[in-house]
Amino acid sequence: MDKSSVYFSPNTPLPIVQLISNVLQMTVVDDPSRYLGLPTIWGRSKRKALAFVKDAVKKKVDGWKQSTLSQTGKETLIKAVASAIPAYTMSCFKFLVSTCNEINSMLSDFWWGNSTSTGIHWKSWEYLGLSKNDGGLGFRNLQNFNDALLAKQAKRGSSPSWLWSSLLVGRSLIQxxxxxxxxxxxxxxxxxxxxxxxxxxxxxxxxxxxxxxxxxxxxxxxxxxxxxxxxxxxxxxxxxxxxxxxxxxxxxxxxxxx
Structure with missing residues (x-):
């Protein structure tokens, strides 16, 4: 139980908090932090809920800006690291278009810029997302990537969990x-x-x-x-x-x- 903790709503009376935590022998925490890389508590705002993904990409990109990188090096980092950061969260949730655009904007600034400026964007990010045979660089379209990951999860639905099966039954009744x-x-x-x-x-x-x-x-x-x-x-x-x-x-x- 050393690794376990319990979180209560701010409206929970203190005697109830103390009683339950004593029975469970768990530490009471104010912030349940994350589980499997995702926030344990999600607010009403999708934009705020997904902000941690954008912040993680920004932190990576800001660190790379301090180094002198060739365009080949930048391409490798964008494809292998930056585009992979939101992958797990994208396999669970449909991202807002605005969040995808903000991440794309950061990566575009990194690609065209240097340690002191964002540089001149000679081509749009959509153009750079085309395959190399079509003149682009094959950078991921995050919206399409998000949809593909969610579709892959749906494809696994041939043996869905009990909870998911229950939700599908409820959806069928409503429909x-x-x-x-x-x-x-x-x-x-x-x-x-x-x-x-x-x-x-x-x-x-x-x-x-x-x-x-x-x-x-x-x-x-x-x-x-x-x-x-x-x-x-x-x-x-x-x-x-x-x-x-x-x-x-x-x-x-x-x-x-x-």
């Missing part, structure tokens, strides 16, 4: 019971999506779903009313009355999955 709240009808498939407010939610006609006809084709915005003449034959009296009862507010209102 099966979800229904579209029609705004302007442009995002909703008339035939294959659940959008008519009946219980249980069910699509109008899955066989016709491939037609990809939007619900907006039934809306006459000149009178803010439904025109069901084209699908009357496919509707029951209940479905027809439920559709006509859906309020039409304005063409700029978006459809929402609820």
């Amino acid at each position: 099966n019971g979800a229904m579209w709240n029609v705004g302007n009808g442009r995002l909703v498939n008339l035939w294959s999506d659940c959008w008519i407010p009946v219980l249980p939610p069910s699509p109008l006609n899955l066989d016709k779903g491939r037609l990809n006809t939007p619900v907006s084709s039934l809306i006459n915005w000149s009178c803010n009313c439904w025109d069901l003449s084209s699908i009357d034959a496919d509707l029951s009296p209940l479905q027809s009355s439920k559709i006509r009862a859906i309020p039409l507010l304005a063409d700029h209102f978006q459809d929402k999955l609820i």
Whole structure:
């Protein structure tokens, strides 16, 4: 138990803290630090949560700036070290585009600059990310790298953990019971999506779903009313009355999955 510790919410009463820590025989800590390189506690801000990755890259790059490096040396450090720093975290979380851009900016400054300035950026970082056959240097596109790592994790889902399997079951239940709240009808498939407010939610006609006809084709915005003449034959009296009862507010209102 020497390596174990326990962390409590700041709102936990002191007697409870003392009781539980005594029972567990663990030291109470104010900062649970990190586990497997990741922060144990994540705040609401994704930007702040991922700041430690950006700081780690910056620390490395700042250390390299003190040395006189050839472009070959810089290329090796960027590919082998700097681009590898966020790899583990990227395999767990989807990074913000802004965080990827900030890391790219630091690496670009390092590539073009020297110990005293960031230099002139003769080519964009996107161009340098092209393969060498296409004129670039093959530097990683961090957003694509992030997506690839997450996709690799998903591919391992053939034997997912109990927790992940449980979450997938919950997601399936939500998706099966979800229904579209029609705004302007442009995002909703008339035939294959659940959008008519009946219980249980069910699509109008899955066989016709491939037609990809939007619900907006039934809306006459000149009178803010439904025109069901084209699908009357496919509707029951209940479905027809439920559709006509859906309020039409304005063409700029978006459809929402609820």
